[in-house]
Amino acid sequence: YDALRQAAPGFNYVNGARITGPCRIKKSAAEVALIQHAMDITLEVQASAARIMREGITTTEVQQFLSDAHLKLGADSVPPFRIVLFGEPTAYPHGVPYPQVLQEGDMILIDVGATFDGYFSDITRSYVFGEPSQRQREIWDLEKKAQSAVFATAGVGVPAEQLDYAARLVIESAGLGPGYSVPGLPHRAGHGLGLDVHEPPYLVKGNKVELGEGMCFSNEPMICVYGEFGVRLEDHICITDDGPRWFTEPSWSIDNPFNLDG
Template identity: 50%
Template sequence: MANFAEASAFPHGTSRPQVLKNGDVVLVDCGCTVEGYNSDISRTIVFGAEPTARQLEIWNLEKEAQAAGYRAAKIGATLGDVDAAARKVITDAGFGPDYKLPGLPHRTGHGIGMDGHEWGNAVRGNTQILEPGMCFSIEPNISIVGEFGIRHEDCVYMTESGRFGFLSPVPRFLSHLLRKFPRTKLPGFRLQGWGFASRFPLKKLYLRRLIIPHFHESIPCFTGRIY
């Protein structure tokens, strides 16, 4: 799933055609299946231009909210605790409260394994205790309808000693991505519904890791590495 500009504020996308423009927020949510196991990842960038102060503010706030969710993911805590920790960061910044817009309008994460979405939602009221062997996403989403949305999504696996992150975390600053995703004068791509345009300059994609592939920052919207 890929959404541009105002459409990035819709957590589950839009069926309307989109045209990518320089300066747009681009939110991509994708994954793959390896030996029957699913991956899931979301990344958000600004395309073809320096981010505005507003875009940077919300990108960094989302980063803080996801980090709070990570810290709350401890053996013996609950999935509801993960949601509460991430949601508090967003609410304390003046969004919401609760599930209201602008803010975080849905769960912070979901279980994942043989199916892309399984039971084990990081959502308010879920008292399920985190135990070794559980795998779930942490992806608080900040949706500002009429402007844009930001989501960082990664999956974690619970072990006896705590959580294990499959991927390198989202870079600390959006500029770390932009240095490897330079400006372009190309008109961009046109999207219809869920599909990527055939003009996207993909080379051969090699999966690097079982269950959750390696994420390479030079193309910050695909699971895998571009060669």
């Protein structure tokens, strides 16, 4: 749209997003395969990033590693977003504008994605550098339960808002919230992705769009505890006629976030 306007400014253009958007909301098998390829690579990068963590490393250093690793593995370009947070800043969904230095006991949150043949990946992992505290374990486990509830609710014909509601029900049952209050879940539970990293369907209160085969979206009901830390586990789901399917296997536990045996 913008490129056409610049190339031929003498015409009157109308943005066709209202028409193309609904066409893109359900992915073809070929598109799902491209997204799967992108997700597989970003999960590999996430696991590699965990192995370079050391006391004193900066968020800036980790961001550079994420860029280099994605490019080495065939990304179209430098990842357009590389959120790396240590400690208390992990409580903020979109990060903070200053770098941090990793210390023992810090919660680590990394949210990164890139494009491969034009299609996005987007994965978030949260884990602790060192031994997790009881509080960190409790919030991490609650996040895991909320993410599992979203997956269990997903299916053909289910309104998108029901998935957001399922996550909040779990979180509120633990005494957090209610609604969008903090400590709790101040953000929507997920978003679609494909050629854009954020596109329909959105898992948010009031969105009554019914899920259908081929819809692909994130599952990330982040729990924020301002002044302490936050936990976000983000994996993506594809809706099939047989039910929801994960693009990437969710983290097993705070002690084994990358599902490594032994």
